Amino acid sequence: MKENKTAALSLRLSADLMQLLDERASAEHLTRTDVTAAALRAYLGVSSPSPQGDKLDRVIELLETIAGAAPQRKAAAPQRQTVPDKPEMQRTTTPPNAPQRTTSDPRFQAVDSEADALIVSLTQQGAGLADIAAQLNAQGFRSATGGEWSRSKLRDYRHKLRDAGLI
Structure with a gap:
């Protein structure tokens, strides 16, 4: 089984709770799923890094990997070989x-x-x-x-x- 496996959950919320969820998600630049998962972790007492920090850490790791694999500066573009001019076809x-x-x-x-x-x-x-x-x-x-x-x-x-x- 994969380590990052997720499962879907359907949930009915009152309109005012849904509005609060949307406002919080928007204010923290997260998705509804991120906010809901964090709330469930807090309620259940499961410690886990915040979803925002988790995503940020993954992005930083990815960027570091890319930066380490790529050369620090671009190599000069290969010179185009010139072909001697042919007389134009008449x-x-x-x-x-x-x-x-x-x-x-x-x-x-x-x-x-x-x-x-x-x-x-x-x-x-x-x-x-x-x-x-x-x-x-x-x-x-x-x-x-x-x-x-x-x-x-x-x-x-x-x-x-x-x-x-x-x-």
């Missing part, structure tokens, strides 16, 4: 009716050379993203995913055009 995409382009982003999907020219032209004229997207949609151009142009899709696509050196 991907060439060739959509229909578009000149061949080279970009460092392998996800770049050129849409249409006419759409690209329109985007570049309107960007150089200072048009906003919403205006350019509206023009592209009005002229029937679709994004790389086949959907209508939105401000966010156009913003991302313009960044890719900049990376490709077209803007």
Whole structure:
């Protein structure tokens, strides 16, 4: 049988006694069980360390064990090994009716050379993203995913055009 074995006890108390129990437990930062067990020990004349001291002693022992097992100060983190830079993979995409382009982003999907020219032209004229997207949609151009142009899709696509050196 384990040394710290416990058993459950159901108990009916009057509302005023239960309130006093809760107040005492809260004031001493204990549980109802701790207060009730201490009261029973006192009533039965069984000497045992206070539940609060018992728990505190166990926590202190645990912390001392942890502190003794752990190094006093952290060792320096291992240095990351650097890998020599590899040249970026260049991907060439060739959509229909578009000149061949080279970009460092392998996800770049050129849409249409006419759409690209329109985007570049309107960007150089200072048009906003919403205006350019509206023009592209009005002229029937679709994004790389086949959907209508939105401000966010156009913003991302313009960044890719900049990376490709077209803007």
